[in-house]
Amino acid sequence: MTRYCKNDRVLEASVKLLESSTFELNEENDQATAVFMTREMAKNAGFSLADEVMVATAVSELATNILRYASSGSVRVTVIQRGDERTGIEILAEDKGRGIRDLKLAMQDNYSTAESLGLGLPSVERIMDEFEIESDFGQGTRIRARRWL
């Protein structure tokens, strides 16, 4: 298994999970539902409109990737809290697709194996404060990303 973390920082394990929703992604409409519900959760957690759209955009990117490359998977969105009581949103995107052979390469701007701008994963990394991707080539991909209020 290979792993890549934003700024080489592994996500802190000790966060409190406040509220969570899991969205199974099997078809296009599932993506729209996940994006819509994420906006609602971010709004209720106290995120500004701009941040709410950012987090929903990250979910949209990850859901697009799952449907495009793995056909199906899931996105779990969780409202979390750190020890200093700071609230955030965590996105966990998982699929059992063919995985990513070279994570460093996949995290470069404009890298794409399909017809797209190749901005997806790097943009999620930029949008979110914390970002971690693990992949087993041939087994699947797991991405966790957090944005704090």
Add this chain to the structure above:
Amino acid sequence: MDSSEEYSVSGSVTNRCYIACINGELSSAQMGQLYDEIVRMAEKRELRGVIMDLNGLAVLDSAAFCVLRKISVALALMGLKSAWMGIKPAIASSLVDFGADVDDLCICLNIEDGVRLIGSEK
């Protein structure tokens, strides 16, 4: 579930400009449909250009951005101008964070501005 989940495009023609109002959340299949719809409409109606009103979009991820760009490029190849309108501040911020290349896009403030921009260059 709220109607904002649903994607829709509605349009009208004014001064030979097709104004396409794109609402909701675009999925990959719907983006392909949007591309076909706008390009076909542009061919049929002897238009000068297309104004894409994005004010109703919930979010715009890089895949959807890519399709909108493709529409603009296809229209340019057909000899038509296109202008993007109504990008919300939150979507503008996320596009900046993507590092989306917006340099050669024609962006207009409102319909009048868009019609003027499209009319002025042809």
